[in-house]
Amino acid sequence: MGPLIKLIILNVIAYAICKFVVPNIPGSAPLPASLVFLYLMLTTSGFVIFATLSAESKEAFWGPIQRFLTGENIGGLQALRYGVLILFPLLVGWQTYSSTAVSDAPPSENRTIHPAPPGEYTGLSNPISKTPDAIQQGKGFYAAFCSPCHGGNFDGKGPAARGFNPPPANFSDPTTIAMLQESYLFWRIKKGGVGLPIEGMPWKSAMPRWEVELPDEWIWKIIMGEYDGAHQSPRTWE
Amino acid sequence: MRDQGGWIQKLLRSSSGHAGTLLGLVMAAGLLSLPALVFGADAAPAAATEYRDVPYVGSRNIVWVVAQLHLLLAGFVLGVPIFAWLCEVVAWKTGEKRYDKLAKEFTKLLTSAYATTALFGGILLFLLISFYPKLMNYLTDIFFPSFIVYCILFLVETATLYLYWYGWDAMQDGGKKTFHIFLGFMLNFFAFFIMIVPNSWATFQSSPVVLAEGSDMARAWAATWNPTWWPVNIHRLIANVVLGGYICGAYAGIRYLSAKNTEERDHYDWMGYVGNFIGVFGLLALPFAGYWLMREIYQYNQQMGITLMGGFLSWLFILQAMLIGVLFLGSNYYFWLGITYRIPGSEMKYRKPMLAMLVALLLCLGVWMTPHSLVASMEEARKMGGSHHPLLGVFGVMSAKMTVANLMILVTFMSFIMYWRAGKQETAGWAKVAKAIMGAILASAAIAVIILGVWGYFVPAIIRINYFSTSQVLVVLGVMLTITPLTALLLRSAKTTTEMVWGKMPPRAGYSLVLNAVMVVLLMTLMGYARSSSRVHWHVYGVVRDTSPYAFSPALGYAAALMALNTFFFCMLVAFIFWVATMGDKAKAPSGASKGELPHGLPAMAGASSALDEPKAGKF
Numbered sequence A: 001m002g003p004l005i006k007l008i009i010l011n012v013i014a015y016a017i018c019k020f021v022v023p024n025i026p027g028s029a030p031l032p033a034s035l036v037f038l039y040l041m042l043t044t045s046g047f048v049i050f051a052t053l054s055a056e057s058k059e060a061f062w063g064p065i066q067r068f069l070t071g072e073n074i075g076g077l078q079a080l081r082y083g084v085l086i087l088f089p090l091l092v093g094w095q096t097y098s099s100t101a102v103s104d105a106p107p108s109e110n111r112t113i114h115p116a117p118p119g120e121y122t123g124l125s126n127p128i129s130k131t132p133d134a135i136q137q138g139k140g141f142y143a144a145f146c147s148p149c150h151g152g153n154f155d156g157k158g159p160a161a162r163g164f165n166p167p168p169a170n171f172s173d174p175t176t177i178a179m180l181q182e183s184y185l186f187w188r189i190k191k192g193g194v195g196l197p198i199e200g201m202p203w204k205s206a207m208p209r210w211e212v213e214l215p216d217e218w219i220w221k222i223i224m225g226e227y228d229g230a231h232q233s234p235r236t237w238e
Numbered sequence B: 001m002r003d004q005g006g007w008i009q010k011l012l013r014s015s016s017g018h019a020g021t022l023l024g025l026v027m028a029a030g031l032l033s034l035p036a037l038v039f040g041a042d043a044a045p046a047a048a049t050e051y052r053d054v055p056y057v058g059s060r061n062i063v064w065v066v067a068q069l070h071l072l073l074a075g076f077v078l079g080v081p082i083f084a085w086l087c088e089v090v091a092w093k094t095g096e097k098r099y100d101k102l103a104k105e106f107t108k109l110l111t112s113a114y115a116t117t118a119l120f121g122g123i124l125l126f127l128l129i130s131f132y133p134k135l136m137n138y139l140t141d142i143f144f145p146s147f148i149v150y151c152i153l154f155l156v157e158t159a160t161l162y163l164y165w166y167g168w169d170a171m172q173d174g175g176k177k178t179f180h181i182f183l184g185f186m187l188n189f190f191a192f193f194i195m196i197v198p199n200s201w202a203t204f205q206s207s208p209v210v211l212a213e214g215s216d217m218a219r220a221w222a223a224t225w226n227p228t229w230w231p232v233n234i235h236r237l238i239a240n241v242v243l244g245g246y247i248c249g250a251y252a253g254i255r256y257l258s259a260k261n262t263e264e265r266d267h268y269d270w271m272g273y274v275g276n277f278i279g280v281f282g283l284l285a286l287p288f289a290g291y292w293l294m295r296e297i298y299q300y301n302q303q304m305g306i307t308l309m310g311g312f313l314s315w316l317f318i319l320q321a322m323l324i325g326v327l328f329l330g331s332n333y334y335f336w337l338g339i340t341y342r343i344p345g346s347e348m349k350y351r352k353p354m355l356a357m358l359v360a361l362l363l364c365l366g367v368w369m370t371p372h373s374l375v376a377s378m379e380e381a382r383k384m385g386g387s388h389h390p391l392l393g394v395f396g397v398m399s400a401k402m403t404v405a406n407l408m409i410l411v412t413f414m415s416f417i418m419y420w421r422a423g424k425q426e427t428a429g430w431a432k433v434a435k436a437i438m439g440a441i442l443a444s445a446a447i448a449v450i451i452l453g454v455w456g457y458f459v460p461a462i463i464r465i466n467y468f469s470t471s472q473v474l475v476v477l478g479v480m481l482t483i484t485p486l487t488a489l490l491l492r493s494a495k496t497t498t499e500m501v502w503g504k505m506p507p508r509a510g511y512s513l514v515l516n517a518v519m520v521v522l523l524m525t526l527m528g529y530a531r532s533s534s535r536v537h538w539h540v541y542g543v544v545r546d547t548s549p550y551a552f553s554p555a556l557g558y559a560a561a562l563m564a565l566n567t568f569f570f571c572m573l574v575a576f577i578f579w580v581a582t583m584g585d586k587a588k589a590p591s592g593a594s595k596g597e598l599p600h601g602l603p604a605m606a607g608a609s610s611a612l613d614e615p616k617a618g619k620f
Helices: A003-024 A033-051 A055-070 A075-100 A132-150 A182-191 A216-229 B002-013 B017-030 B033-039 B059-094 B097-131 B133-166 B174-206 B216-224 B229-257 B262-300 B302-309 B314-342 B347-368 B378-384 B392-396 B398-421 B431-458 B461-492 B507-533 B556-588
Strands: B538-540
Touching: A003 A033, A003 A055, A033 A055, A033 B314, A033 B347, A055 A075, A132 A216, A182 A216, A182 B302, B059 B097, B059 B174, B059 B229, B059 B262, B059 B507, B059 B556, B097 B133, B097 B262, B097 B556, B133 B174, B133 B216, B133 B538, B174 B216, B174 B229, B174 B538, B229 B262, B229 B507, B262 B302, B262 B314, B262 B398, B262 B461, B262 B507, B302 B314, B314 B347, B314 B398, B314 B507, B314 B556, B347 B398, B392 B398, B398 B431, B398 B461, B431 B461, B507 B556
Parallel strands: none
Antiparallel strands: none
């Protein structure tokens, strides 16, 4: 089997894993095309690196391609060669056109999930003592105001969650609130979606602006309740 | 003066669109300081001028290009003496004259490179004073004492460089050589301080410490010793070594590709090996220093930390992962080509380990390059339930990144060890035991790094940052510090089964050296933009606000174009410096070595070494 065929088979396998295996693992989801492309690029790069490590392997891999493209001793394949030489630039042109042409599909968004908080919130620390009572109160406030969306299990699967895109944050995921300081949560709860800075645009958060309904003390308690209920700890420096 | 400004503006306006921008850029580069003073026509006559601008091009773009070029040249000028001095010490200790020749060859570049760097520094200073008078006034008020120190350092550095370079041939024997080595040390010593003094000005802008009261000296000292000063100092010192090594490698690569005889091919092949080795040597430590810097930034200010690592600049770190990945792959590829081509007969023996290492590197790179928030269409995001993938999203955070970075360092280190051991057969009776111990150390270290990485998801952030990440680093350092001396001991009594053959590398080895150097320069331009942009709309973070029309962060695509432009300019400048410095050698070269007599005369890029790539018997 020639190296070129091996490369094609390897890419097909990698594609099949990305497209059919990973999404079917329990708790997983389909991969976006950008990620599949990235993994295929890595697969191809790895193959090319390995195939060009020695003169023999390089010749076995690159030699037939070079001979085909230059038309050296390829006999009846000349027509195919001309076909490739004509079609390849057209393919590149079509790809360029389709990636820049106006389309009716909504554009992909590089939305910043965690925009930087305003300076006045960065130095804040939770003024409420971390007592069992305070945590319990926080959980109570959470149940009343937050759980309809963020879920009773702090997993972002509240009864109203299905109505939102993007969905409410899953606090039990170690890559969400565990990465943030309490002051960050205080800002996000207090200001909600409408308080997002310009870099958070397009505005994509249905989070209410809780400062109009809840006193600061309750918000701090909710934060304590969230971390405790989700079995996470806030980012600290001590 | 007004007339002159009008004339220049008319000339600039005479072009349109991109041509106008290009023409403006060239004009601005040529007429730097004087017109800049005139362009500030928008300032009210009574009020002090805060900003001046250049039409079409923009003052920020000009400062961006000049500052970046100055920094890259400075990195080169500070990195090369470290590289040259190390080579000279090796030559002095081992008696291998070729190291001394290499050191001299690179020191020769320093005089012209040093002057070019100083020239760009001077241009930058004029531009900053012209474009940002209010800010410069503020910074001068704080850092006046260190300006004096900087000038003195420049004087002693220049004097030491002249003595070091012009005294090279005169100080070759006995005590004089020792004195020359001492001069080389002092050259690097002063250079280190020349680097850290301006670092204090730049880091002050990001993490200022401002004393309201106190003497000039007390205020300057407090501002200098700001939270990110030492992390940046260490990071830049290591990065300069990496830059120096890879630039040396690229130079050797180009000279190798255009070599006209066997002697040149042997020499530049060997030089490429040394350059790549020193580049990799620094590269192994660089992620640790970078991690420390980011930790300090995050601790200094949550807003700045999130802007960099989770906010709009976080995409830069995906680009960074890509560039570092290429660098790791390129460096390892060069090592593996070295085993295959320089040590005949080793290929089949090491092909499987190379494949295993390649797969490990690619898997790690796949994790490193997986972003937390993915680029996804509306439909794809809906299917994922947001922009985080529920399964692969865990690869997007620091615990995963640190783990794979450490594993890639381990793999690269093992590549080097494999290269070191290739072509030799251990004869010591305890060789088997030693190899088993080394294997066990490596396997345990890899497992420990992975366990700490996975465990990192289940502990508070501070435990992960302060203990787990540092433990990962210590484990990797421990591997290097045990396996290196053990291998050296093992090879002391080893029998050389295959002599290393220089000058047999294929052309792609030369290209990979050039690629590595370009990647390092791109990385420096990328991270320079990240560090500078993290201040967002502040000249001095939280103290002096940017009120100019440029108080916004440029889009990432625009920034990437500027980074590419800076990389191109720098490569052209370095090529010019090399060309100027080696012009005399070509004139001195014997006329007998003409192209016509040699089969590898022209075109060397593709022809000279491709003959070395002819396959022998065997198949893929």
